[in-house]
Amino acid sequence: MTKRAPTRTTRRTSTRGRSGAPASRRTAKTTPARNKRRTGRAGIHISAAQVAYGAGVMLLGVALITLLSVLDEGRGAFGEWWVTLLTRALGWGRFAVPLVLVIPSLWLLTRLSGEPLALPWKRLAGGLLMLVTLLGLAHHLSIPSSTDLAEASRGGLLGAAISSALQVAFGWSGALVVFVLILTLALTVTLDLSLEEIVRDSVSLGKRIWGWLSAVAGTGQTSPSPSETPRTAPVIRVRNRTQAKASAQVVTPVQTAVSSPVGSASAQAEPSGRESMTKGEPASVPSPAASRPTPQEIADVPDVSTYEARRWALPPVEDILALDDESPMSLRDIREKTRIIEETLLSLGVPVAVVEVNPGPVVTQFGLEPGYVERQDRKGKVKRMKVQVAKIASLSNDIALALAASPIRIEAPVPGKGIVGIEVPNKETAMVGLRSVMESDEFRRQGQRSLMAAFGRDVxxxxxxxxxxxxxxxxxxxxxxxxxxxxxxxxxxxxxxxxxxxxxxxxxxxxxxxxxxxxxxxxxxxxxxxxxxxxxxxxxxxxxxxxxxxxxxxxxxxxxxxxxxxxxxxxxxxxxxxxxxxxxxxxxxxxxxxxxxxxxxxxxxxxxxxxxxxxxxxxxxxxxxxxxxxxxxxxxxxxxxxxxxxxxxxxxxxxxxxxxxxxxxxxxxxxxxxxxxxxxxxxxxxxxxxxxxxISFWKSQNTQPETHREAEPVDPGKTVQKPLWPSMPNMNIEETLDTDDNSDPLLSEATDLVIRHGKASVSFLQRSLRIGYSRAARMIDTLEEQGIIGPPTGTSKARQVRATGAESGNGDAVEDDDYE
The missing domain is CATH 3.40.50.300 (P-loop containing nucleotide triphosphate hydrolases)
Known part of the structure; x- marks a missing residue:
């Protein structure tokens, strides 16, 4: 029986790739590239960054050639042709062409490094719009003297086209209004300022120029800077601490006189006895009795002729104290933090609007007005609900994380206002000087109060x-x-x-x-x-x-x-x-x-x-x-x-x-x-x-040392010297307590307490008389020496009271946990 040869199972490989193309075709396509890499013969490859770099170099070269051609008379044939072309096209705008070309060239040159130059594109667009508007306005206001408008116009063909289009649409006067509106819009975008700020700064600059011209002309009438007005959204209060020196003199008078001789007629005409003294006049030195009256003199009201007048000079604040700096918080930082706060809370489902910003010396307070959220009830009806204040206060950590500032404090709500205050620390703190607070309107309004104290400035x-x-x-x-x-x-x-x-x-x-x-x-x-x-x-x-x-x-x-x-x-x-x-x-x-x-x-x-x-x-x-x-x-x-x-x-x-x-x-x-x-x-x-x-100012007026008469003997236990005001000897408590125990004014009261209660211990006297341990222990020793109480027993029982008579009461020993 013949054996069948074993069959081999072979895996057929598909001749098509994933894309459906035959394998032979894919191999044919990739073979040349592999051969090139193997042989080392690579093709010419230019990256996009290199292209941008080359374009930047070309733009920079064109900008330099344009600048030299516009400014230099010997510019050559090409330069003459180039300047003529720019003049016919842009008029006076040809001087701005180098700047317009340099900005994009720098941006292209930095792309090769992987970190391109960060440009404020919004401001650049506003500046370009302002340039084009100025060209149209220049043509609109020019009076051509020849038939060729391109040569006669100051705005070139571009300005002529813009001006002609607006005149056809709005007329000459209407076109002028449109030019002013567009120019204002471009100015606000370029400078990143509101119209109110632009007007305020323009008026301030005009007054400064007028004051400078007046000073040069010899009139010397310089106008002070106008007071700051609050903004609407957001309201930014900026302090003006550079007050005039005349306002500083309102805070404190230069010289004051306290009393005047009673026998004179001036003292009877003015009971207050206040007089003024010039700064250069030396202050008179009074007698010790006039400068520091004693209690007996005040109580007995002696003959007033014995009091000598003493005039004191107050320190000049503007010469002694220095001014502080303005708040370092800039408008750009304020707007950036405002945007971050609004976007952060909106992403967390809490819509708010920053309606007030108060920049302070150390922290800046952002006033938030809670918005509304839409929620659907069970019936499917959408209702608008106001954001809860507690929800804003619970997001303090999220706000601190977004602002990269810690710690922040949320005041919800701000007293007297319908806003929630978020206090954010400034990157740079400003010093609050004492002089700026003393020269403020709030301090001057309370000028008649002699004990006014300046604490600082709020947020x-x-x-x-x-x-x-x-x-x-x-x-x-x-x-x-x-x-x-x-x-x-x-x-x-x-x-x-x-x-x-x-x-x-x-x-x-x-x-x-x-x-x-x-x-x-x-x-x-x-x-x-x-x-x-x-x-x-x-x-x-x-x-x-x-x-x-x-x-x-x-x-x-x-x-x-x-x-x-x-x-x-x-x-x-x-x-x-x-x-x-x-x-x-x-x-x-x-x-x-x-x-x-x-x-x-x-x-x-x-x-x-x-x-x-x-x-x-x-x-x-x-x-x-x-x-x-x-x-x-x-x-x-x-x-x-x-x-x-x-x-x-x-x-x-x-x-x-x-x-x-x-x-x-x-x-x-x-x-x-x-x-x-x-x-x-x-x-x-x-x-x-x-x-x-x-201190040196006041010490200079205290040239003559004051002499006082000797104090009368006082009771050392009271540690108060009654006869002489204001000298206070014998005020050392250790010296007071080191006197004879029999002279203690509380000894008789301690004796009554011991006899009445029938017990005697140090802690009992401490609690009853509210005195210290040393004084109570000395009283116990004195009572023992006088025979009122017995010696210590060495047990937990209090000392035995030995006093007899009607006040003796119960003389037996009493259990006392406070035994000392």
Whole structure:
């Protein structure tokens, strides 16, 4: 039986490719190219970039030849023909041909590098439209002197064609109106400005030119720049800080006189006793009694002839303080950020429109007007619904990501406006100088208030000023380097530029010894800057006693506050009482030394001192609950918070978060007592040189040292010197507590408490009398020495009360968990 040979299965390869063409044909097509690559003979290949580069070189060459032909007389035959052709075609437009050719040539030359030159095509198109319109207008306004319009026209054949077409359609006058409209449109597109801005800038330029021509002609009548008017959409408020120097003189008078001799007729004619003095006249030096009256003198109202007149010169603001710069935010950046905000929110389903932009020194506020969204209900009916404000506020992170700016703050809504404010940090910040705020209209309107303080500018660039008499106290918080100390110096400088020592006296506490110590020597200080924390309690006690003394004076004179009392005293020819402002640079250090006494005296002064003209400005860099207690916060409705380290600190100082997301370097949130909303401001900056000039100015007038009579002996336990105002010796709390225990004014009260309750311990006296541990322990030792209580038992029981008599009560030992 024969075996069958095994069959082989072969795979047939299709002779057609994917395209349907025969394989032999595809092979035939690709064979020459492969052979060329193998043999190394490649064909000539020119890329598109190389073609563009060559075209750019040719255009650049034509532009250079055109420029030389137009400007040079010896241009040759070709140049003569080329210039004649351009003149007949474009007229005066031949001078713009080189520029028109250079721009596309540069763009073509940069294509070979892969990064072509970014050109503002919209502006270039506007410029080309403006050029063509000018050619037509030149022909329209020209009066040809020959029959050849191409030679006689200033706009060439192109201008003649445009002008003729418009004259046929609208007539000569109508064509002129059309030319003006097209030219205005081209100008707005080219300059990327609105018509209002173009008109305003043109008027400003015209006035400047007219002022310059008038000055050259000898008239010297220069016109000031017009005030800025707000734009409609978006409204951009631009500050004009280059005020005239005459307006600066309105802020503070150059010279003031406080009192005049009572025996003179001028003093009777003018009870206020205010006089002016020329700048070059030297100030007279008064007697110590006139410059610093004692409480006895004020209370007893002695013969007014004993008071000698003292005239003080106020510092010239325009010579001491420097102007700040304008906001660096440009209109181009504003429009770009406006577009990004609108497009970002629209892509997230929240249509809005930016209707107002307020560029500030550090942040720019964009005012958003919520739009409408269309939604379909269950019945299929489409309803328009307004975008919710909360939805915009929830997209802060998306907006910050799109703007590449962090952090941003959303104020929804802006108080008094129907918009939502988005505060975006500027790329470059501007300095807010103290002089620009003091020369503002808002500050000048309150010029009669002597305690006006300049805080800075808000996000709209408007000055933020307030009167310390209406606050009446200010609490400032901020981390190290956030601008807290600069703010305090700015407030002090503002007060020193507006008040003489007869109207304002200062108390300064600087435990750090470097912030306020340079003010030593100015005549406004009641006592040198206090740098020892142990002396502060004595200073606060003296200030509380001065407050009580003033209330007694008001009661005797029938006055309700300091202003009415001073009016009565000036009418009688008696010295008036000055305002007193106390600055404490670091509250945390004082709360560590004597927390109970510091808190008690600060709260008492803050509660009662408003009518007496005594005000507190307290700052701390650690606004924790053990430093800024609830009682202190309740008596300080005006608060200013710079950058803090955590949201908890922000809630402590402002009762709301936000201060932990500030930018630092003067960026702050201000809580005014009469406003429910926080205001974001950039604090005023005053340099060391400006402060030194102010201090030197006042020190130069304090040439003669003041001598005071010796103080009468005082009770060391009270640490307040009553007889002499304003000198304050014996204010050191350590020296006060180191005296004899029997002289403690609270010892009798402690004895009554111990006998009445039948128990005695250190903590019991601390709680009952609200005193410190050292003082309570010394009282316990004194009571033991006097035999009122027994020795310590060494157990958890309190000491045995040994007092007898009607007041002894229960003399048995009492269980006391507070045994010390």
């Amino acid at each position: 709209s660039g408007l000055p933020v000023v307030d009167d310390l008499a209406s606050l009446p106290h200010l609490l400032i918080a901020g981390a190290t380097g956030s601008g807290k100390s600069v703010c305090i110096n700015a407030i002090i400088a503002c007060l020193l530029c507006r008040n003489t020592p007869e109207d304002l006296r200062l108390l300064m506490v600087d435990p750090k010894r470097v912030e306020l110590s340079n003010y030593n020597g100015i005549p406004h200080l009641i006592t040198p800057v206090v740098v020892e924390a142990g002396r502060v309690v004595g200073v606060l006690k003296w200030l509380a006693a001065e407050m009580d003394r003033r209330y007694q004076l008001f009661s005797d004179a029938g006055a309700r506050n300091l202003e009415s009392y001073n009016k009565k005293m000036i009418a009688r020819g008696s010295p008036h009482l000055p305002n007193i402002v106390m600055f404490i640079d670091e509250l945390a250090d004082l709360m560590m030394v004597a927390p109970d006494e510091v808190e008690r005296h600060i709260c008492r002064i803050a509660q009662l001192s408003r009518a007496t003209g005594i005000h507190l400005v307290i700052a701390t860099q650690r606004p924790s609950v053990d430093v800024v207690t609830g009682l202190i916060k309740a008596n300080f409705p005006a608060r200013l918070s710079f950058l803090v380290s955590s949201q908890v600190d922000s809630r402590v100082i402002l009762d709301t978060p936000g201060a932990d997301k500030l930018l630092g370097s003067g960026d702050a949130l201000y809580m005014a007592p009469d406003s429910p909303k926080l205001a974001r401001i950039q604090g005023c900056y005053v340099s060391d040189g400006e402060l030194e000039r102010i």
